[in-house]
Amino acid sequence: MVTAAALDDPRLDELLTAVAERLGGDRFAVRSSGAAEDLPDASYAGLYETYLNVPADGLGEAVRHCFAAAASERVTAYHQRHAATAAAMAVLVQVMIDPVAAGVAFTAHPVTGDRDQAVVAAIAGLGDPLVSGETTGEEWTITAGRTAMTRPGPGRAPVLTDVPAHAVAEMARRIADRYDGRPQDVEWAIDRADKLWLLQARPMTAVPEPVTWTAPGPGLWMRNFRLGEWLPEAVTPLFANWLLPVIEDGYLDGMYGSVGVRVPFRYALVNGWYYNATPVPSPKLLAGVLWQGRWRALKILFNALIRVSSDPAAADRAVLSKLERAWREQQLPGYRRLVASAEAEVGTAPPPRLVELVDALGREAGIYLWYLAIVGGSAWKMEACLTRFARQHLADVLPGDEGGAQVLLRGIPGAQPAAGAHAVQSVDWYHPVAGELDTSQPPRTDRHAQLAEHRMRAEQRCRTALAHRPRVLAEFDRLLKVSQRYAAIREEQAREFTLAWPVLRACAGRLGSHLANLGAFEQPNDIYFCLREEVSTAIAGDPGQLGAEIDQRRARWQRQRRFAAPLALGRPVRLIGDVIGRAVQQARGGSEPIEGAIVGHPASAGRATGTVAIVHGPQDFGAFADGQVFVAKATAPAWTPLFARAAAVVTDGGTLAAHASLVAREYGIPAVVGTGNATQQLRPGQLVTVDGTTGTITPHAQPDRADSRPL
Numbered sequence: 001m002v003t004a005a006a007l008d009d010p011r012l013d014e015l016l017t018a019v020a021e022r023l024g025g026d027r028f029a030v031r032s033s034g035a036a037e038d039l040p041d042a043s044y045a046g047l048y049e050t051y052l053n054v055p056a057d058g059l060g061e062a063v064r065h066c067f068a069a070a071a072s073e074r075v076t077a078y079h080q081r082h083a084a085t086a087a088a089m090a091v092l093v094q095v096m097i098d099p100v101a102a103g104v105a106f107t108a109h110p111v112t113g114d115r116d117q118a119v120v121a122a123i124a125g126l127g128d129p130l131v132s133g134e135t136t137g138e139e140w141t142i143t144a145g146r147t148a149m150t151r152p153g154p155g156r157a158p159v160l161t162d163v164p165a166h167a168v169a170e171m172a173r174r175i176a177d178r179y180d181g182r183p184q185d186v187e188w189a190i191d192r193a194d195k196l197w198l199l200q201a202r203p204m205t206a207v208p209e210p211v212t213w214t215a216p217g218p219g220l221w222m223r224n225f226r227l228g229e230w231l232p233e234a235v236t237p238l239f240a241n242w243l244l245p246v247i248e249d250g251y252l253d254g255m256y257g258s259v260g261v262r263v264p265f266r267y268a269l270v271n272g273w274y275y276n277a278t279p280v281p282s283p284k285l286l287a288g289v290l291w292q293g294r295w296r297a298l299k300i301l302f303n304a305l306i307r308v309s310s311d312p313a314a315a316d317r318a319v320l321s322k323l324e325r326a327w328r329e330q331q332l333p334g335y336r337r338l339v340a341s342a343e344a345e346v347g348t349a350p351p352p353r354l355v356e357l358v359d360a361l362g363r364e365a366g367i368y369l370w371y372l373a374i375v376g377g378s379a380w381k382m383e384a385c386l387t388r389f390a391r392q393h394l395a396d397v398l399p400g401d402e403g404g405a406q407v408l409l410r411g412i413p414g415a416q417p418a419a420g421a422h423a424v425q426s427v428d429w430y431h432p433v434a435g436e437l438d439t440s441q442p443p444r445t446d447r448h449a450q451l452a453e454h455r456m457r458a459e460q461r462c463r464t465a466l467a468h469r470p471r472v473l474a475e476f477d478r479l480l481k482v483s484q485r486y487a488a489i490r491e492e493q494a495r496e497f498t499l500a501w502p503v504l505r506a507c508a509g510r511l512g513s514h515l516a517n518l519g520a521f522e523q524p525n526d527i528y529f530c531l532r533e534e535v536s537t538a539i540a541g542d543p544g545q546l547g548a549e550i551d552q553r554r555a556r557w558q559r560q561r562r563f564a565a566p567l568a569l570g571r572p573v574r575l576i577g578d579v580i581g582r583a584v585q586q587a588r589g590g591s592e593p594i595e596g597a598i599v600g601h602p603a604s605a606g607r608a609t610g611t612v613a614i615v616h617g618p619q620d621f622g623a624f625a626d627g628q629v630f631v632a633k634a635t636a637p638a639w640t641p642l643f644a645r646a647a648a649v650v651t652d653g654g655t656l657a658a659h660a661s662l663v664a665r666e667y668g669i670p671a672v673v674g675t676g677n678a679t680q681q682l683r684p685g686q687l688v689t690v691d692g693t694t695g696t697i698t699p700h701a702q703p704d705r706a707d708s709r710p711l
Contacts, residue, residue, distance in 0.1 A: 001033070002063050002091040013060035016093070020056035025095040028054045030062040031200075032069065033090050048089070052128060053096055066091045097197055099189035101159045102127030103137050105172040106204060108183035111562045113208035115183065118142040118169035119150075122159040127189060127199075140165040141680060149683035152614070158683065167196055175201045183207050211563060215570030216268035221275040222568050224634075224653035224674055226373060227267070230427040230497075232634030232653060234272030234560035237553050239428040242532035243362050243504070244274075247427075250366020254331075257367070258323055258374070261297045272560035275569060304374050312382040312486075313478045320378055324489060327371040332496065335364050339499045346506045351514050351539045354507045361500040361507075368497055376490035379662075380655075382483040383409060389479055390462075393472055397465045398458065400693050403605040408459060408480060410665050411452030414488040423637035424498045425617065429508055430528040433501050434638040437618045447644070451668050491662055495637065511535060518543040521550055529553040567653065567676050598682070600675035602695030603654070603661035608670050609689045609700075610647035612682045615639070629690055631682055635663075643667045648690035650678050650697055664692070672697055 006012055020028065032048035049069040051062040070089045103122035108115045123130045123137040130137045138153030140160065147162040147169070160168075172186040175198070183204040189197045215221050222228065227247065235244065244267075252262045267276040303319035342357045349357065383405070390398045390405040398404050421435030459480070466473040512524030515535065520543035521527070527535065529550040538544065613628040615621070621642060624630070630646040632639070634653040640663055643649065649664045654673030664671035670692030672678075678697060682688065687700040 002093065004067060004089065007064065007067060012063070016059040016063065017056060019093060020059060023093070023095050026056065027096040028056070028059060029092075029094045029096050030054050030059065030066055031092050031094070032066045033092050050128070052126065059093060063091050063093070094199075097189055097191045099126060099197075100124065100192055101164070102189035102199075103130055103159075103168075103187075105168050105186045105188060106183065107169075107172045107176040107186070108204060108207050109141070110204070110207070111559055112564075113210040115181075115210060116143060118172060120160070120165050120168045120172075122165070122168075123153060124159050127187060131187065140169075142166055142169040148681045150680045152684040158685075164190060164194075164196070171196060171198060172201075179203070208559070211271055213270060213566050213569055215277075216270060216275065217266060217277065217570075219266075219277045219570055220568055220572040221268070221270075221277040221570050223273055223275045223565055224567055224655055226265070226276050227369065227427065228274050228276060229634070229654060230424070230636065231274045232426055232632075232636065234557060234563065234565075235269065235274060235428045236430045236528045236557055238508070238528045238530055238532070238535075239430065240269055240272070242535075243358065243427075243429055246359055246362030247366040247369065250363035251370045251373075252366075253363065254367035254370030255374075258326060258370070259297050259300045263301075270569065271563055271565065272557060273563070273565040277570070304378065308378045309381045309385060312378070312385055312482045315378070316482050316486075320375060320486075323371065324375045327368075327375055327493070331367060331371055335368055335496075335499060338364050339503055342500075342503045343506075346503055346510065349507075349510075351511060354511050355536065355539070358504060358507050361504055365497070365500050368493075372490075372493045372497055376486070376493040379483070379486040379490035382479075382486050386479055386483045389476065393469075393476070394462050394465060397461050400605070404693065406605045406665055408455055408462075409484060409487045410668060411448055411450070411455045412484050412488050413452075415491045415662075415666055416448050420495065420637075422498050422500075422502050423495075423640065424501050425636045425638045427498065427501070429501065429504050430525075432618075433498070433505065435502060437638060447667055451666070454668075487662070491666070494662070498637070511539075514539075515543060520544060521546050526550045529557070564677050564680060567674060597696040597698045598650075598672075598675055598678055600650070600672040600678065600695050600697070601655060601661075602692055603673045604649070604664035604669060604671035605693040606648075606668070606670040607689060607691050607693070608648040609687065612684055612686045612688055614679055614682065614684050615642070629688055631678055633679055643669065648692065649673075650675060650682070650690060652677055652679050 002012075002016075006015070009015070029050065029052050031050040049066050051065065054062045067089065101122050101124055103120065104127070105118060105120045107118050109117040109119055118141070120140040120142065121130060121137040122140070123135060129135045135154060136151075138149060138159055139151035140162075141148055141150045142165065145166075147166045149158065149162075149165075153159055168186075168188050171188065172184055175186060176182060176184045184201050185204045186201045187199040189199055191197065223231075227244075248267055251265070256262050265276060267274065269275070300319050300323075303315040304323070307318070308315040308320065338360060342361055346354065346357060386408065387405040390408075391400075394405075398407060403410075421433065423434035425431045425433075425437075462476060462480075463473060466476055508527055509524060512527035515521060515527060515530075515538050516524050518538060520534075520538045521530075526546070530546060534544070534546060538546075608629070610627050610629040612631050613620075613624050615624060615630060615632045618638075621639075624642055624645065626645045627647045628645075629648045629650060630642055631650045632652070634651050635643075635649065643663050644667060646667075646669055648669050649671040651671075651673045652675055654661060661671055661673055670690045672690055672692055672695050675681075675697070682697070682699070689698045689700065690696075691698070
C-alpha cells in the first residue's frame with residue numbers, strides 16, 4: 001500500500017521497483033483505496049482510477065495518476081452531492097493475474113433485496129469491462145445451493161458452469177459472514193489454473209428491502225389465470241390505475257348482463273404483478289347470488305362452471321350455446337363497431353374525448369373478457385372430459401405418448417392460429433401491438449392441413465374401435481363434436497379480444513403528446529407512468545411537474561418486472577381446492593416426472609429435443625432459429641409467428657387454457673406451461689427434451705468447455 005505521504009519521497013520510483021521485485025511478476029494492478037469509499041449510503045464506485053497491466057517501471061506514474069484522481073471534478077461533485085468531506089486515500093499495488101473469467105458477486109439480490117440469493121456476473125478474461133459498465137456479463141443466481149444461469153452473456157458460449165459459479169457465491173458468502181452478514185459486493189477472477197482469486201470486497205450500498213409475496217386476501221391467488229394470462233410481467237402505473245380497473249368493471253358488467261349477478265371475482269397487484277382469486281364460498285355470497293339473480297343465475301353458473309366438466313353436451317344445450325350466440329350476434333359486432341368508430345375519431349378528438357374513448361373501449365373489452373372466460377374458457381374443461389373418456393375407452397387407439405385425446409382437437413376448421421395487427425404482447429397498453437412490430441414470418445398453412453388429416457384418421461380409428469358398443473360410440477360422438485366446436489370458439493374469441501388495443505394505444509399516445517406539450521413531463525411515453533387523476537388534472541388546466549414522480553415510478557417498475565413472481569399465493573379454499581392443480585394432475589395421467597426435470601403443466605402433447613432460446617421480447621425474434629425450444633415468461637398472440645419455427649414451447653406462466661397451450665397444439669408441437677421459473681433454470685443453447693404429455697423439461701448433460709472448467 002502506498003500512502004499519500006510517500007508521494008513526497010524522492011525515492012518513490014525506486015521503492016516501487018523494490019516492491020515489484022518482492023511481489024514477483026512482471027505486470028501489476030494499481031488501484032485506489034479511499035477512506036470515504038463504500039460508506040453505508042455512498043460507494044464512490046468507479047470515481048477513482050484503476051490501472052491494469054502496469055509494468056514495473058510504470059508503477060510510479062500509475063500511482064501518481066491514482067492520487068490525482070482523488071481531486072478530480074467528478075469526485076468533488078460526488079462529495080458535495082453526498083454532503084461528504086474529502087478523506088484520505090491510499091493506493092494498492094497488486095500482482096496481475098491472467099484470468100480466463102472474472103466478474104462481480106453480490107451476496108444479496110441487488111434487485112429484490114433477497115438475502116438468501118446470491119448473484120454472480122461473469123465475463124471471459126479481465127473483468128474491467130463489466131465493472132466499468134462497458135459490457136454486461138452472463139448472470140447466475142444461487143439460491144439455497146441451487147445454481148442457475150438467469151441471463152446469458154454477450155458471447156455464444158457460457159463463461160462459467162454451475163460449479164465455479166457456486167464457488168464464487170460461496171466465497172462471497174464467507175466474506176459477508178466475516179462482516180456480520182452485511183451484504184457484500186465482491187470482485188473475483190479465475191486464472192488458467194482454475195484458481196479462484198478475491199480481488200476486492202466492499203459493502204453493498206442501497207440494498208433494497210427484501211420483497212415479500214403475501215396473498216392479498218383469503219383463498220388461492222393465481223397470476224396465470226383469467227386476465228393474468230395476458231400480463232406476463234409487472235404492470236405500469238397508468239394501466240394499473242386506469243385501464244385495468246375499467247376492464248375489471250366491464251367484466252362484472254358482462255357477467256351481470258348475461259347472468260344477472262355480479263360475483264366478486266377478486267384481483268390485486270402484488271409488487272406490481274397481477275393476481276386474482278375465485279370467490280370464497282360463504283352463506284352471504286350464496287344468498288347474494290340467489291337474491292340478485294334467483295335460480296336463473298344458479299342454473300347458468302352451475303352449467304358453465306361445474307356441469308361442463310362432466311357432461312359438456314348437456315351444459316352446451318342448457319346454457320353455453322345461448323351465451324355463445326349472444327357473444328357472436330350481439331357483443332362481438334358491437335365491440336367491432338365501437339372500435340371502428342373510435343379509430344375514426346381518435347386522430348382529431350380533444351383530450352377529454354380521448355379519456356371517454358378509453359373508458360368506453362376498456363369497458364367493452366372487459367365485457368368481451370367475460371364471454372371469453374365463460375364460453376371459450378369451457379374448452380379446457382371439455383378437453384379434460386374427452387381425455388378421461390379416451391383413457392377409459394380408447395387407451396390403445398389414442399396412446400398418451402402419441403398425443404392422446406389432443407390429436408382429436410388439432411387441425412380444426414376455424415382454429416388456425418393467426419396474429420392480426422391488434423395482437424398484443426401484453427394487455428398492458430405500454431407495450432406495442434403486432435402492427436407496430438416486425439414479426440413477419442412465412443405462413444404455415446401446410447401444417448394445419450397435416451394436423452387435420454391426422455385428426456380425421458384418428459377419429460376413424462376411434463369409431464372403428466367403438467363400433468361394437470353403440471352407446472359408448474354415441475357418447476364419443478357427442479363429446480367430440482362439442483369439444484371440437486369449443487376449441488375453435490376459444491381460439492376465435494382469443495384472437496378478437498384485443499381489437500381495441502391499437503386505438504387504446506393511440507389514445508394514450510395523443511394524451512401523452514398533449515401533456516408533454518403542456519410541460520407536465522418530457523416524453524409522450526411518460527404518460528404510462530402517470531396516474532389517471534394526474535392525467536385528468538393536467539387536462540383540466542393544471543399540468544404540474546410530474547417528472548420526479550415519473551422517474552421514481554419507472555425505476556420501481558423496472559425493478560418489479562425483474563422479480564421472479566410466484567405463480568400462486570395463499571391456500572385453496574377447502575370446499576373448492578386447487579381447480580387448476582387437479583386439472584394438471586388429470587392431464588398428466590398419473591405419470592411421475594423423472595429426477596432432475598423441470599415440471600410444469602402438460603399443455604400440448606408430444607416430445608421434442610432442441611437447444612434453448614430464451615425470448616424476452618421482440619428484440620429477440622431475429623435471433624430465433626428453426627428447431628429451437630422457445631422459452632419465455634409467457635407468450636402472447638403477437639408472438640404466434642415464432643411457433644411455426646419452434647420445436648417446442650416452454651413458459652413460466654400460463655395454464656392448460658393459455659394462449660401458448662392452444663397455439664402449440666395447432667402447430668403440433670409440445671408445450672409445457674406454468675413452470676414458474678424455467679427462464680431462470682434454463683440457459684441459452686442448452687440441450688433439453690420437452691415432454692408436453694407429462695409436463696416436463698429434461699436438461700441434457702453437456703461437457704464443460706475449456707474456458708469454464710469447474711474448480
